[in-house]
Amino acid sequence: MFPNDEGSAASLNATEGAADKLKITLARVAVRSQADLAAAFDAVKEARAQGLLLLPYPMLDFGGKQIANLALTHQLPVISFSQTFPRAGGLISYGPDVAAVYRRAGYYIARILGGMKPGELPIEQPTKLKLIINLGTAKMLNMKLPDTVLARADEVIE
Numbered sequence: 001m002f003p004n005d006e007g008s009a010a011s012l013n014a015t016e017g018a019a020d021k022l023k024i025t026l027a028r029v030a031v032r033s034q035a036d037l038a039a040a041f042d043a044v045k046e047a048r049a050q051g052l053l054l055l056p057y058p059m060l061d062f063g064g065k066q067i068a069n070l071a072l073t074h075q076l077p078v079i080s081f082s083q084t085f086p087r088a089g090g091l092i093s094y095g096p097d098v099a100a101v102y103r104r105a106g107y108y109i110a111r112i113l114g115g116m117k118p119g120e121l122p123i124e125q126p127t128k129l130k131l132i133i134n135l136g137t138a139k140m141l142n143m144k145l146p147d148t149v150l151a152r153a154d155e156v157i158e
Contacts, residue, residue: 008055015053027047027049029047034062038070041073045076051077051078051079052077054079056081064080064085065088067090068085068088072089075141077091079091079092079093079094080093080095083097089134090134091141092131092132092134093130093131093132094129095129095130096130100126100127130154131152132153132154133145133149133156135150136158
């Protein structure tokens with residue numbers, strides 16, 4: 001969890017709700033800077049976690065390569081929201097299609113420049129999500145991903 005960040009709080013609440021329904025036990029590890037990452041992985045490994053989910057937070061996106069390296073060192077599968085994560089060596093990302101979000105922003109900009117008040121525009125959720133898998137990382141983690149998962153991926157990195 002990150003201080004004064006409503007976005008990560010909302011993501012955490014949604015994740016906890018989903019975990020409860022699936023009867024999955026979550027352990028929270030707070031990371032406030034890149035300097036906290038190594039200790040966070042040690043805590044996750046000590047908690048005997050079977051995997052790690054990175055909640056949306058820009059610092060985690062910028063630390064993608066470091067996180068991917070720590071995940072391999074600790075032999076821990078990690079999934080992120082960020083499309084850059086598997087490209088930096090991480091295992092999987094599943095999240096909004098960033099290009100589609102930016103294209104949709106153009107619609108809003110055009111409406112505002114046309115005289116519409118921002119408060120009159122509806123709030124939208126992303127409608128296109130992308131699944132990106134780094135197969136090389138999966139192999140380094142000794143993971144065999146099901147063919148059905150690979151078939152659903154928008155991008156598979158060899």
